[in-house]
Amino acid sequence: MTTDLSFLERKTQDRLNRLCRRYISVAFVYLVLGLLLGVGMLAFGNDNFQFLHVHMLLVGFLLFLIYGIGYKLIPTMFFGLPKVGSIGWAEAQFWLANVGLVGLLVGAIMPVGFGLDRIALFFGAVEAAAGILFVVLMGKTIRPEPPGGGGST
Numbered sequence: 001m002t003t004d005l006s007f008l009e010r011k012t013q014d015r016l017n018r019l020c021r022r023y024i025s026v027a028f029v030y031l032v033l034g035l036l037l038g039v040g041m042l043a044f045g046n047d048n049f050q051f052l053h054v055h056m057l058l059v060g061f062l063l064f065l066i067y068g069i070g071y072k073l074i075p076t077m078f079f080g081l082p083k084v085g086s087i088g089w090a091e092a093q094f095w096l097a098n099v100g101l102v103g104l105l106v107g108a109i110m111p112v113g114f115g116l117d118r119i120a121l122f123f124g125a126v127e128a129a130a131g132i133l134f135v136v137l138m139g140k141t142i143r144p145e146p147p148g149g150g151g152s153t
Helices: 002-044 050-079 088-109 115-142
Strands: none
Touching: 002 050, 002 088, 050 088, 050 115, 088 115
């Protein structure tokens, strides 16, 4: 029985490592895209894409980097594996965050009537839901266990 538990823990740890690697890789992609867009805006003297530039750097790079490092450091360094029952919730959060940001960026370049006031608003809410899910998952991880192991009856 102990070997099965360690196998499951190892499998969950591998999935968590892949998730962290994906988040950090995507963060670096957004960093490069945001920097290139910023250079382009400077070169052409056009700041019409400030919204895209800022969101690529702050949400795409910084927040995704925090998610990736957070999933690795918070649970494994301080509290063990995430207490989410399944790492699937964390993987779902990854996809919500990515779909939300891409939709937000696409909506920002669309004309009024479709863009920031409709499409980006919806995908901004998806991005916010991803952030809230991250907080919920990490909240479960950092919550102290009740005395006695918290066994159910």
